[in-house]
Amino acid sequence: MSRSAHPAGPRHADVLTEGHYSAPPADLNALDPKVWAHTVSRTDDGVVRVGGIEVTRLAEEFGTPAYFMDEADFRERARAWRTAFGHDADVFYAGKAFLSRAIVRWLHEEGLNLDVCSGGELATALSAGMPADRIAFHGNNKSAVEITAAIESGVGRIVLDSFQEIVRVAHIAQSLGKRQRVQIRVTVGVEAHTHEFIATAHEDQKFGIALADGQAAEAVRRALSLDGLELVGIHSHIGSQIFDMAGFEVAARRVVSLLAAVRDEHGVELPEIDLGGGLGIAYTSDDDPREPHEIAKALGEIVTRECEAAKLRTPRISVEPGRAIVGPTAFTLYEVGTIKPLDGLRTYVSVDGGMSDNIRTALYDAEYSVALVSRTSDAEPMLVRVVGKHCESGDIVVKDAFLPSDLAPGDLIAVPATGAYCRSMASNYNHALRPPVVAVRDGEARVIVRRETEEDLLRLDVG
Numbered sequence: 001m002s003r004s005a006h007p008a009g010p011r012h013a014d015v016l017t018e019g020h021y022s023a024p025p026a027d028l029n030a031l032d033p034k035v036w037a038h039t040v041s042r043t044d045d046g047v048v049r050v051g052g053i054e055v056t057r058l059a060e061e062f063g064t065p066a067y068f069m070d071e072a073d074f075r076e077r078a079r080a081w082r083t084a085f086g087h088d089a090d091v092f093y094a095g096k097a098f099l100s101r102a103i104v105r106w107l108h109e110e111g112l113n114l115d116v117c118s119g120g121e122l123a124t125a126l127s128a129g130m131p132a133d134r135i136a137f138h139g140n141n142k143s144a145v146e147i148t149a150a151i152e153s154g155v156g157r158i159v160l161d162s163f164q165e166i167v168r169v170a171h172i173a174q175s176l177g178k179r180q181r182v183q184i185r186v187t188v189g190v191e192a193h194t195h196e197f198i199a200t201a202h203e204d205q206k207f208g209i210a211l212a213d214g215q216a217a218e219a220v221r222r223a224l225s226l227d228g229l230e231l232v233g234i235h236s237h238i239g240s241q242i243f244d245m246a247g248f249e250v251a252a253r254r255v256v257s258l259l260a261a262v263r264d265e266h267g268v269e270l271p272e273i274d275l276g277g278g279l280g281i282a283y284t285s286d287d288d289p290r291e292p293h294e295i296a297k298a299l300g301e302i303v304t305r306e307c308e309a310a311k312l313r314t315p316r317i318s319v320e321p322g323r324a325i326v327g328p329t330a331f332t333l334y335e336v337g338t339i340k341p342l343d344g345l346r347t348y349v350s351v352d353g354g355m356s357d358n359i360r361t362a363l364y365d366a367e368y369s370v371a372l373v374s375r376t377s378d379a380e381p382m383l384v385r386v387v388g389k390h391c392e393s394g395d396i397v398v399k400d401a402f403l404p405s406d407l408a409p410g411d412l413i414a415v416p417a418t419g420a421y422c423r424s425m426a427s428n429y430n431h432a433l434r435p436p437v438v439a440v441r442d443g444e445a446r447v448i449v450r451r452e453t454e455e456d457l458l459r460l461d462v463g
């Protein structure tokens with residue numbers, strides 16, 4: 001069982017009794033390629049570099065905290081998904097994981113499509129030149145303004161999430177003289193093996209329309225009856241940070257049985273199914289994610305088999321990975337500020353960021369790793385908790401890890417696998433200035449989202 005499958009409590013379980021990190025790793029200077037971006041390595045003098053640039057230089061030029069993203073790695077992962085799914089399937093990158101105009105351009109160049117779930121994400125995508133027909137619009141409570149913007153721009157599909165929305169989207173499309181391509185999001189009753197706050201396909205939740213009691217079949221009936229809608233498929237997203245394909249298998253089987261029921265009732269074979277995102281990545285060396293080609297093969301086989309059994313033409317499959325593409329490509333670089341050893345417990349290492357740049361540890365009890373990156377050390381390992389500078393004792397970045405015992409203020413440490421759901425969930429708590437995202441590639445570093453300034457903060461404060 002993956003550690004992320006543990007229930008929420010106890011929130012701050014003692015690592016020594018839980019035992020995950022009761023033994024330090026053999027070599028504290030080693031960088032596990034599972035959790036670090038592809039071009040990350042140590043130079044001969046011990047400094048870590050990414051994209052050919054030392055982190056010490058990056059810190060000098062861009063400051064800390066900051067996210068550094070390995071552009072080559074991002075493109076490779078995007079391409080690996082695209083290639084694995086081939087021409088009979090579509091890969092939609094889930095923009096909520098992290099979105100900026102540079103990301104949109106990279107996705108466009110690598111042949112991926114894009115999921116957005118707000119007017120802001122849609123505006124970002126369109127402003128960077130993503131063709132609207134390659135954009136899917138999601139969300140459980142899209143506003144009339146957002147729906148109008150999506151339809152007017154010509155998005156490829158809107159994923160309908162409720163009975164009200166079926167009518168709302170149909171009405172707006174019709175008033176604009178358009179027929180909007182839509183999918184219906186269903187909940188298939190699968191509880192993905194993940195933290196309960198991010199599991200989304202069980203029925204007691206806000207997303208989707210339940211398959212179980214005939215609600216989804218009723219939603220299809222209504223969507224087919226409305227002139228403003230062209231119903232093209234069924235959508236299912238079962239959760240996030242999932243390692244086990246069994247949940248996708250059950251979801252695919254149930255979605256295909258709905259397609260068969262729709263064919264039997266309406267004589268219509270819906271041409272698309274979307275199996276969502278949620279594929280897990282390695283946050284620590286204990287996680288073992290699947291490769292895109294394994295996932296593509298498994299999903300393709302399940303859908304083909306189920307469709308053959310139901311005598312349906314195999315629909316066009318789409319998937320929506322967010323974390324699995326962007327997550328591993330970035331790390332957060334921090335400078336160590338204060339170090340507080342607590343006898344018999346652990347040592348608290350405070351950094352110059354915290355829950356404002358990585359809320360996942362506080363929100364999901366997420367696990368992260370950490371390494372000293374500005375030098376190597378042969379000192380003994382010490383058990384640490386990496387914490388931020390916010391006025392909150394839950395302001396934890398890395399719950400339990402080992403760092404060398406000669407760690408000192410001014411050292412640079414980095415937390416890998418922070419490309420997804422860190423900058424995109426960043427806040428201004430304590431009026432923190434949100435860190436920049438810097439893309440690094442072939443010896444060149446380029447800011448793609450700049451650091452916030454005090455002027456940015458004060459500009460919004462118009463009282």
Ligand SMILES: *Cc1c(COP(=O)(O)O)cnc(C)c1O
Pocket residue numbers: 094096097115138237239240241276277278279320321322323324420
């Ligand atoms: C969040 C989300 C995704 C992406 O999830 P990841 O865990 O980042 O892969 C895909 N589809 C939908 C509908 C989502 O809500």
